[in-house]
Amino acid sequence: MKLKMFLTTLLATALAATQVHAAKVRVVATLTDLADLTRNVGGDFVDVRSLATGIEDTHGVPMKPSFVPLLNRADLVVLVGFDCEHAFLPALLDASKNPNIQVGKPGYVDCSKGVTPRDVPKSTDHSEGDVHPYGNPHYMLDPVLAKTAVQNIYAALVATAPEHEADFTKNRDAYLAKLDAKIGEWQAALAPFKGTKFVSYHEHWPYFADRFGLVYAGTIELKPGVDPTPRHIEELVSRMKAEHIPLVVREPQFPEKVPALIAKQSGATLVKLPIMPGGVPDSDTYIAEMDYIVRTVAAALKKQ
Amino acid sequence: MPEAWRLDLRNNMKMKALMGVSSALCLSIPLCGIARAQETNKPADIEQRMKQMQEMFEQREHDMEARFEKKIAAQDAEIETLKKQIGGGTTNLPPAAVAGAPENRAEVPNLIKELNDKVDSVVEAQKKTLPGEFNPAIGVVGETIFSYHSKPSDQTGSSRPGGFDVWQRSVELNVAASVDPFAKGWIVANASADSATGESTFGIEEAALQTTSLPGNLTLTAGRFFGEFGRLAYIHDHELPFVNRPLALDTYIGGESRSDGAQINWLVPVEHYISLTAGVGDQFGGDSPNPNNPGTMRNLGGLNFWGRASTSFDLTDNWQAEAGASGLWNPKTQDRGGVLVQPDNSTLTEKERRLAGLDFKLSYVPLRDNQFNSFTWGTELLFSSDRFLVDPDGSLNPANPTPGLSGDEFKHTVNSLGLYSYVSYKWSRQWSAGFLFDYLQSAQNHNDETFAYSPFITFALSHWNQLRLQYTHTDRSAISGLKPDDAVYLQWQWIIGAHSHGWTQR
Numbered sequence: 159m160k161l162k163m164f165l166t167t168l169l170a171t172a173l174a175a176t177q178v179h180a181a182k183v184r185v186v187a188t189l190t191d192l193a194d195l196t197r198n199v200g201g202d203f204v205d206v207r208s209l210a211t212g213i214e215d216t217h218g219v220p221m222k223p224s225f226v227p228l229l230n231r232a233d234l235v236v237l238v239g240f241d242c243e244h245a246f247l248p249a250l251l252d253a254s255k256n257p258n259i260q261v262g263k264p265g266y267v268d269c270s271k272g273v274t275p276r277d278v279p280k281s282t283d284h285s286e287g288d289v290h291p292y293g294n295p296h297y298m299l300d301p302v303l304a305k306t307a308v309q310n311i312y313a314a315l316v317a318t319a320p321e322h323e324a325d326f327t328k329n330r331d332a333y334l335a336k337l338d339a340k341i342g343e344w345q346a347a348l349a350p351f352k353g354t355k356f357v358s359y360h361e362h363w364p365y366f367a368d369r370f371g372l373v374y375a376g377t378i379e380l381k382p383g384v385d386p387t388p389r390h391i392e393e394l395v396s397r398m399k400a401e402h403i404p405l406v407v408r409e410p411q412f413p414e415k416v417p418a419l420i421a422k423q424s425g426a427t428l429v430k431l432p433i434m435p436g437g438v439p440d441s442d443t444y445i446a447e448m449d450y451i452v453r454t455v456a457a458a459l460k461k462q
Numbered sequence: 463m464p465e466a467w468r469l470d471l472r473n474n475m476k477m478k479a480l481m482g483v484s485s486a487l488c489l490s491i492p493l494c495g496i497a498r499a500q501e502t503n504k505p506a507d508i509e510q511r512m513k514q515m516q517e518m519f520e521q522r523e524h525d526m527e528a529r530f531e532k533k534i535a536a537q538d539a540e541i542e543t544l545k546k547q548i549g550g551g552t553t554n555l556p557p558a559a560v561a562g563a564p565e566n567r568a569e570v571p572n573l574i575k576e577l578n579d580k581v582d583s584v585v586e587a588q589k590k591t592l593p594g595e596f597n598p599a600i601g602v603v604g605e606t607i608f609s610y611h612s613k614p615s616d617q618t619g620s621s622r623p624g625g626f627d628v629w630q631r632s633v634e635l636n637v638a639a640s641v642d643p644f645a646k647g648w649i650v651a652n653a654s655a656d657s658a659t660g661e662s663t664f665g666i667e668e669a670a671l672q673t674t675s676l677p678g679n680l681t682l683t684a685g686r687f688f689g690e691f692g693r694l695a696y697i698h699d700h701e702l703p704f705v706n707r708p709l710a711l712d713t714y715i716g717g718e719s720r721s722d723g724a725q726i727n728w729l730v731p732v733e734h735y736i737s738l739t740a741g742v743g744d745q746f747g748g749d750s751p752n753p754n755n756p757g758t759m760r761n762l763g764g765l766n767f768w769g770r771a772s773t774s775f776d777l778t779d780n781w782q783a784e785a786g787a788s789g790l791w792n793p794k795t796q797d798r799g800g801v802l803v804q805p806d807n808s809t810l811t812e813k814e815r816r817l818a819g820l821d822f823k824l825s826y827v828p829l830r831d832n833q834f835n836s837f838t839w840g841t842e843l844l845f846s847s848d849r850f851l852v853d854p855d856g857s858l859n860p861a862n863p864t865p866g867l868s869g870d871e872f873k874h875t876v877n878s879l880g881l882y883s884y885v886s887y888k889w890s891r892q893w894s895a896g897f898l899f900d901y902l903q904s905a906q907n908h909n910d911e912t913f914a915y916s917p918f919i920t921f922a923l924s925h926w927n928q929l930r931l932q933y934t935h936t937d938r939s940a941i942s943g944l945k946p947d948d949a950v951y952l953q954w955q956w957i958i959g960a961h962s963h964g965w966t967q968r
C-alpha cells in the first residue's frame with residue numbers, strides 16, 4: 159500500500175514537473191546578452207539558460223558535458239551567428255541529439271539574420287588568423303543591431319508558442335522602447351568624443367565604434383586568435399603616438415600585461431570593458447552592460 | 463477537257479458548296495442568339511442594364527484616379543523626406559536612421575561608398591557556405607617526428623630505429639559533409655613516409671556514416687571508425703596531448719580503436735549527462751599486427767563487442783570531472799596475432815579477448831581565460847583477461863619444420879594490468895607542459911612489466927602550428943630482456959584547411 163502511494167506521488171510529481179516545463183518555451187542562449195534579450199521578450203513564458211556566464215570569451219565557452227542535456231531538451235537555441243560560436247556550438251549541437259535545434263531547423267535561432275556583416279574577409283586563409291568567414295560577429299555591441307536580435311528572438315518565440323503572441327509583442331515593444339531611450343542617452347554621452355580613435359585586444363568593437371561615432375583603429379592581437387609579436391606591439395605603439403590614440407580597451411578574458419604596456423608606452427588610458435552582460439560587476443543585463451561600457455569610455459576620454 | 467481538270471472543277475464546286483453551308487451555319491449562330499435574346503428580354507431591360515454598366519465603369523475610373531493621386535502624393539512626401547535627410551534636415555526617424563544619416567550633401571559620396579562596402583560585404587558572406595553544409599569540409603594534418611633513441615631497436619623493442627630518426631608519421635586528409643538531412647559522413651585517409659624502411663603507406667583510417675536524426679536520442683555509426691573505448695583510444699595520434707600513444711593503449715587495444723562495424727550511442731534522457739555506447743565490429747585496434755583471421759567462415763563469436771558508459775560532473779564553474787567504464791569482448795579471436803613465441807620457447811595462441819577499462823579526467827578550465835590557462839589530469843586503467851592456448855613445448859612454433867599439436871597444449875587465462883596517467887598545464891596561449899606516466903604488464907605474462915616516464919613541453923605558434931618536445935625513459939623489462947631506452951622526440955604538427963572542434967577532442 160505504501161509502495162503504491164509512493165509510486166502514485168512520484169508519478170504525479172513527474173507529471174506536474176512535465177506540465178510546468180511544457181508550459182514554458184525552453185531556450186538555451188549561447189551568450190548572456192541573448193539570454194537577457196530572450197527573457198525580456200519571453201517574460202514568464204520562457205525558461206532561459208545561457209551557456210556562458212558572461213566572463214568568457216565569446217569564442218571560448220568551454221564545451222561542458224552538462225550543456226548537452228540542456229540542449230537536448232531545448233525548444234530553441236539562440237545564437238549570435240556569423241560563426242561566432244564556431245569553437246563550441248557545432249560540437250555541442252552534435253552531441254545534443256536534438257534534431258529540432260540543428261542548423262536550418264526552426265529551433266535554430268540565428269540572431270544575425272538581417273544584420274549586415276562588416277569586415278567580411280576576402281579569403282579565409284589561415285595566414286589571416288582565425289578569421290570569421292561571414293564577417294565580424296560582434297554586432298551585439300551595437301545596441302541598434304541588438305534590436306534586430308530582439309526581432310529574431312521575438313519571431314522565433316511567436317513561431318514556437320503562438321498562443322502567447324500578444325504577450326511577446328507587448329514585451330518586445332516595451333523592451334525596444336526602453337532600449338531606444340537608452341540609445342539616445344548613450345549617443346548623447348559619447349557625442350563629444352566623435353572621431354576619437356581607440357584600439358582593443360580583439361576585434362570586438364568595430365560595430366560599437368560605428369554606432370557612436372568613434373574610430374576603431376586596430377587590435378593588440380597580431381591576427382584574430384594569434385598573440386601579438388614584439389614587432390607588432392612596437393608598431394602599434396608608434397602608430398598610437400603618431401595618431402594620438404588616447405584609449406586602449408582590454409576585454410576581461412585577455413591578460414592585462416600587454417595592453418597595460420601599450421597604454422603606458424603610448425600615453426593612452428587603459429579601460430576594461432565587458433563584451434557581454436556579467437563580464438564585469440554590475441553589468442548583469444544588456445542595458446546595464448552597455449551603460450557600463452558607455453560610462454567607462456566617456457569617463458576615460460574625458461580625462462584625456 | 464482533260465480528265466484531271468474535270469476532277470478539279472468537280473472538287474471546286476464541292477468546296478464552294480461546303481463553304482456556303484459553313485458560312486450559313488456561322489451566321490445563323492449569332493442570329494439565333496439575338497433572336498433568343500429578343501424572345502426573353504424586353505428593350506427597356508437592356509437599356510437599364512447598359513446604363514448600370516456605364517455607371518459602374520465611371521465609378522471604377524473615378525476610384526482608380528483617386529488611388530493614383532493618393533499614391534503619387536505619398537511618393538512625393540517620401541521623396542521630400544529623403545531629400546530632407548540627405549540635406550541634413552531634421553527627421554523623426556528612430557536612432558538607427560539618425561545615426562546613419564549624413565549631415566550634409568558632401569557626405570553623400572561617402573555614404574554611397576559605405577553602402578557599396580556593405581553590399582560587397584553581404585555578397586562576400588553569401589559566397590561562403592558553412593563547412594559541411596554543401597561542399598565537404600576538407601583539411602589536412604601533417605606530423606613530422608624527429609627523434610633520438612639511446613639504444614638500437616632490437617635491444618629496446620621500439621618500432622623506431624636507435625640513434626637519430628626522422629619520421630613523417632602522418633599526412634592525414636579529413637573530408638566531412640552532410641550526406642542528406644538524415645546522416646553525415648566522413649573520411650580520414652592517412653599516408654606516412656618512413657625513412658627507416660623507405661616505405662610509404664596509405665590507408666583509410668576512417669570512412670563512416672553517422673545518423674543525425676534518429677529518434678530517442680540515438681546515433682548510429684557504421685563503416686570504418688574508431689570505436690568508443692576509454693578516453694584516448696578513439697583519438698587520432700596527432701590529437702594526443704603527448705607525442706606517443708600510452709603503452710597500455712598500444713598493447714591492449716592495438717593503438718587507435720579502429721574497427722569495421724557499427725556502433726550505437728544513446729544519450730540518456732535525464733538532466734544529468736550520461737552517455738551509453740555499444741558496438742560490434744570485425745576487429746578492434748588499428749595497429750594490431752595480425753587482425754582477427756576468420757578463415758573461411760566467421761560466426762557471431764568471431765566478432766568484437768564493445769561498450770562504454772560515461773558521465774560528467776561540474777565540480778565548480780571551472781572544474782569538471784568525467785568518468786567512464788568500458789568493456790571489449792571477442793569470444794573467438796581466431797588466433798588473432800598468430801602464434802606468439804615466448805622467451806622460454808613456449809607459445810601462446812589467443813583464443814578469447816577480454817578487456818575492461820576505467821577512465822577518469824579532471825579538468826580545470828577557467829571560464830574567463832581558458833585560452834591562456836588550464837589544467838588536466840587524465841588517467842586510464844585497463845584490465846586484460848585474455849584466454850590463450852598454451853603450448854609448453856613450443857611444437858606450434860611456426861619456426862619448426864612441421865609445426866603442430868603435440869598433446870601437451872592447454873587453455874589458460876592471463877590477467878594483466880596497464881595504466882597511464884598524465885597531467886598537463888597551460889600557462890599561456892602558446893605554452894603548455896606536462897608529464898606522462900606509463901605502467902604496463904604484458905598481456906601474455908603479467909610478471910613481465912615495464913614503466914615509462916615522459917615529461918613534455920608544447921609550443922603552439924598558432925592554433926594550426928605546434929611544436930612539442932618530449933623526453934621518454936622506458937624502463938628495462940626483466941623477463942623479455944629488453945633494455946631501458948632513453949628517447950627524445952620533437953614533434954612538429956600543422957593543420958591546413960578545415961578543422962573542427964569535435965566533441966571527442968574536448
